[in-house]
Amino acid sequence: MTAPLLSLDSVSKVFKVGGREIVAVDGVSLDVIAGECMAIVGESGSGKSTIANMILGVYPPSGGTVSLRGETLPARRTRAHRRAIQLVQQNPLSSLNPQRTVGASLRLPLDVHDIGDNAKRWTRVGALLEEVHLPADFRSRSPAALSGGQRQRVAIARALACESELVVLDEPTSALDVLVQARILKLLMELQRRRGLTFVFITHDLSVVRNIADRVAVFEKGRLVELGSVEAIFTDPSHPYTRSLIAAIPVVTSEEQALKESLTQKEEKIDHS
Amino acid sequence: MTSPTLLIRDLHLAFGGYSGRVEVLHGISIHIRQGERVALVGESGSGKSVTARIVLGLLQMTRTARIGGLIAFEGQDIAKLTPRQHHRLRGTKMSMIFQDPTSSLNPVYRISEQFREVLRRGVPDIERTEADARAADLLADCSIGDPERVLTSYPFQLSGGLNQRVMIAMALANEPSLLIADEPGTALDVTVQAQTLKLMRELVARHDTAVLFISHNLGVVREFADRVYVIYKGRIVEHGRTADLFDDPRHPYTRALMDAIPRITGGGIPEIADASDTYLAPIIVHEGCAEPEVAP
Amino acid sequence: MKRTVAILTSNPLSALGVVLVAAVVLSAIFADFIVPFPEHRGSVVDFTNFNRAPSWQNLFGTDLVGRDLFSRVIFAYRISLVLGVVVLVIAVPIGVTVGLVAGYLGGWTETVLMRITDVFLSIPPLVLAMSMMGLLEPTLTNGMLAVTAMWWPWYTRLVYNITRSEKEEGYVLAAELIGASKPHLIFREILPNCVPAILTKMTLDLGFVILIASSLSFLGLGVQPPTPDLGSMVADGAKYLPDSWWLTVFPGLAILVAVFGFNLLGDALREILGVDQ
Numbered sequence: 001m002t003a004p005l006l007s008l009d010s011v012s013k014v015f016k017v018g019g020r021e022i023v024a025v026d027g028v029s030l031d032v033i034a035g036e037c038m039a040i041v042g043e044s045g046s047g048k049s050t051i052a053n054m055i056l057g058v059y060p061p062s063g064g065t066v067s068l069r070g071e072t073l074p075a076r077r078t079r080a081h082r083r084a085i086q087l088v089q090q091n092p093l094s095s096l097n098p099q100r101t102v103g104a105s106l107r108l109p110l111d112v113h114d115i116g117d118n119a120k121r122w123t124r125v126g127a128l129l130e131e132v133h134l135p136a137d138f139r140s141r142s143p144a145a146l147s148g149g150q151r152q153r154v155a156i157a158r159a160l161a162c163e164s165e166l167v168v169l170d171e172p173t174s175a176l177d178v179l180v181q182a183r184i185l186k187l188l189m190e191l192q193r194r195r196g197l198t199f200v201f202i203t204h205d206l207s208v209v210r211n212i213a214d215r216v217a218v219f220e221k222g223r224l225v226e227l228g229s230v231e232a233i234f235t236d237p238s239h240p241y242t243r244s245l246i247a248a249i250p251v252v253t254s255e256e257q258a259l260k261e262s263l264t265q266k267e268e269k270i271d272h273s
Numbered sequence: 274m275t276s277p278t279l280l281i282r283d284l285h286l287a288f289g290g291y292s293g294r295v296e297v298l299h300g301i302s303i304h305i306r307q308g309e310r311v312a313l314v315g316e317s318g319s320g321k322s323v324t325a326r327i328v329l330g331l332l333q334m335t336r337t338a339r340i341g342g343l344i345a346f347e348g349q350d351i352a353k354l355t356p357r358q359h360h361r362l363r364g365t366k367m368s369m370i371f372q373d374p375t376s377s378l379n380p381v382y383r384i385s386e387q388f389r390e391v392l393r394r395g396v397p398d399i400e401r402t403e404a405d406a407r408a409a410d411l412l413a414d415c416s417i418g419d420p421e422r423v424l425t426s427y428p429f430q431l432s433g434g435l436n437q438r439v440m441i442a443m444a445l446a447n448e449p450s451l452l453i454a455d456e457p458g459t460a461l462d463v464t465v466q467a468q469t470l471k472l473m474r475e476l477v478a479r480h481d482t483a484v485l486f487i488s489h490n491l492g493v494v495r496e497f498a499d500r501v502y503v504i505y506k507g508r509i510v511e512h513g514r515t516a517d518l519f520d521d522p523r524h525p526y527t528r529a530l531m532d533a534i535p536r537i538t539g540g541g542i543p544e545i546a547d548a549s550d551t552y553l554a555p556i557i558v559h560e561g562c563a564e565p566e567v568a569p
Numbered sequence: 570m571k572r573t574v575a576i577l578t579s580n581p582l583s584a585l586g587v588v589l590v591a592a593v594v595l596s597a598i599f600a601d602f603i604v605p606f607p608e609h610r611g612s613v614v615d616f617t618n619f620n621r622a623p624s625w626q627n628l629f630g631t632d633l634v635g636r637d638l639f640s641r642v643i644f645a646y647r648i649s650l651v652l653g654v655v656v657l658v659i660a661v662p663i664g665v666t667v668g669l670v671a672g673y674l675g676g677w678t679e680t681v682l683m684r685i686t687d688v689f690l691s692i693p694p695l696v697l698a699m700s701m702m703g704l705l706e707p708t709l710t711n712g713m714l715a716v717t718a719m720w721w722p723w724y725t726r727l728v729y730n731i732t733r734s735e736k737e738e739g740y741v742l743a744a745e746l747i748g749a750s751k752p753h754l755i756f757r758e759i760l761p762n763c764v765p766a767i768l769t770k771m772t773l774d775l776g777f778v779i780l781i782a783s784s785l786s787f788l789g790l791g792v793q794p795p796t797p798d799l800g801s802m803v804a805d806g807a808k809y810l811p812d813s814w815w816l817t818v819f820p821g822l823a824i825l826v827a828v829f830g831f832n833l834l835g836d837a838l839r840e841i842l843g844v845d846q
Contacts, residue, residue, distance in 0.1 A: 028513055043462035057746075058742070058746075064704055069450075079748040082746055082747060082748035085748075087746050095740075095742075095743050096743075097744075099756055099764070100761060105740075105743075108747055108749060112748045113747075119538045124293050157746045177316040177489065178489070178491070179529060179533045179548075180529065180533055181533065182543060186542050186544065186545070204462065204463060206463075206537060207536050210535060210538075210539055211535040211540065211542050232281055234539070238519060245463065248466070250466075250491075250493040250495065250496050252472075253536060253538070256538050258535050259537060259538055262761070273558050
């Protein structure tokens with residue numbers, strides 16, 4: 001097996017809230033292999049966002065280490081560390097500065113990391129837009145003039161601008177309509193293939209996971225309760241929580257209904273209230 | 274034949290703004306009979322939520338809103354009601370559940386106090402002790418294990434799922450004939466959402482309450498509704514019984530929506546074409562779902 | 570632009586604000602060409618024409634030494650506006666920077682900076698200005714200093730509050746994760762989002778600075794004669810009420826028009842720039 005790109009080694013995070021200690025993430029070890037899409041799945045309070053924030057270095061873990069290509073990432077990330085891991089956020093309405101043009105938002109990573117020839121950066125911004133299937137002249141537009149899907153494409157282009165291998169996708173489509181979601185997911189898969197990206201895909205939506213992820217890590221109350229290939233998780237989930245998650249998904253076809261029912265039969269004795 | 278609980282016929286809505294007139298609804302017709310669960314499903318901006326707000330009489334006060342068409346509630350044209358009469362209907366004969374339960378409840382009052390207010394709308398001179406006892410019963414009906422604790426709590430002390438159940442109990446407290454649910458449970462976790470929907474379905478069936486269920490989530494609609502209207506850009510494009518519509522979606526827009534939903538059985542993400550003109554094709558009505566010929 | 574025009578034309582008060590402010594500013598700039606007696610801004614004495622009621626020759630009448638009141642009011646606008654602009658040009662950058670830094674950095678920096686701001690905010694503006702003018706010479710420069718000293722904390726408060734909410738927005742996190750520096754985050758990402766609110770407040774404040782400056786000179790603590798000033802004109806004329814009413818009424822109206830105009834324009838700007846209240 002190849003060495004992992006990203007590695008969490010018994011990572012935990014404790015928050016102090018009003019004198020009380022809350023364990024948000026409890027001793028999680030997880031390897032992400034280069035080129036894969038690893039889904040991190042859970043409901044609110046599962047710790048999935050905390051994990052994303054520790055990977056990104058928004059705050060350091062309370063215990064354990066996060067390492068990239070075998071190098072332990074420090075609490076204070078250097079500019080190079082930042083460049084290596086990028087984020088696509090849930091809400092493109094807030095992730096783009098409303099007072100700056102799309103072009104200015106996309107130029108920032110190029111300027112900060114001194115990528116490419118200064119004079120050619122404007123052209124490069126246009127190329128980034130084209131890579132996410134937006135016209136290059138969107139450079140001069142304000143985010144307010146864009147639809148939700150277009151804004152999310154810009155946010156994706158910005159994550160690409162750093163040329164990082166690892167992109168954390170934090171619920172990238174849950175604020176979007178279903179038709180737009182399908183196009184954005186399609187784009188993400190295309191970019192992953194073309195650029196050989198590694199995705200950490202944080203989501204609560206298992207039906208999306210089924211169709212985009214290679215492996216799934218299921219979290220409950222800060223603990224990793226199940227880890228496996230997407231096939232295994234959906235055909236034979238071993239943990240009752242995973243089964244209850246799948247059983248709760250609202251579905252649209254009778255085949256899906258049948259799959260859910262076959263899982264709930266295994267589940268009969270368990271009350272998930 | 275008795276009149277349907279809610280009849281919307283050729284409803285138009287436009288807003289006059291700085292940038293001219295914006296048409297939001299282009300003449301939609303919906304009917305809901307007693308005890309029926311009817312879903313209005315569409316994407317954001319399709320006009321589904323404004324429809325609910327018009328029925329509730331919340332949009333009529335907006336100065337820039339131009340509303341045309343007929344809305345009849347239990348055979349009575351609501352345009353003929355005074356704002357006062359309309360106000361009296363809300364929370365009694367016609368009640369609502371909103372998307373985010375925690376922000377729909379007032380954080381500075383205990384649940385018991387808010388519940389008393391709700392019950393007073395139905396029975397103005399209800400005694401305090403009687404109201405509290407009734408509230409406890411209603412909460413127990415909503416599978417809330419310890420209603421006493423919930424009643425003495427503030428909304429922020431309860432989980433989102435509990436608050437949602439409290440909202441449902443309040444909405445059904447005065448035995449409404451119509452419940453309008455706008456994206457219920459969308460803000461909740463999937464497992465909690467599934468339980469909430471199941472509970473709501475049981476309760477409205479028991480009380481024979483008609484429901485207008487507004488949602489963007491086709492899966493949720495399939496699990497909850499008897500009949501479905503699909504709305505796109507202020508037009509109803511397809512209307513049919515839930516099973517028919519999901520087994521055999523006929524309108525190009527409904528088909529695109531269905532295709533776009535990732536399946537838990539796999540199959541990848543489909544290629545979705547850009548918005549097409551065919552989405553604006555005329556409405557398709559499935560067998561046995563014609564609008565009633567009632568003249569109120 | 571289309572929206573701006575639509576807002577201005579749909580609300581008559583906004584349109585009035587634009588007209589009043591344009592009238593005040595343009596007349597102040599082109600005072601030399603507009604007024605019939607430009608030399609009357611200084612110490613001219615014309616006893617043949619003193620204390621005349623308004624007429625076609627002297628629209629607002631003349632003062633006690635025979636100077637044309639209309640000419641003096643227009644020149645007083647010029648002084649008031651210059652004063653207002655200078656005060657804001659000094660106070661706004663200070664206030665905004667302090668607010669941004671306190672709001673973004675938080676912790677001890679925030680505590681110290683905001684407590685200092687609170688101390689300034691707790692002193693009534695006119696009282697502080699009066700005591701400063703009492704200690705120092707009552708000159709125009711000192712007057713401006715006093716007004717500036719009381720003005721910056723309001724911008725600190727405003728910008729501090731916006732910064733505190735903006736720094737939680739996703740775009741700040743995005744820039745931080747890209748590796749942008751703190752000055753970039755503060756001045757290039759957050760500051761542009763404060764600008765609409767700052768501009769709106771500046772417009773409103775131009776009116777208030779004029780009012781405060783007039784109050785100071787009404788009390789004899791501001792602009793000194795013979796420089797024309799609306800506040801001192803009102804004060805001087807008040808002794809001759811009600812007979813020589815024009816000595817008070819026209820300078821008073823002039824203050825009203827300026828303050829009212831800037832307020833209306835500020836409200837219009839708030840709507841155009843989409844500033845939340």
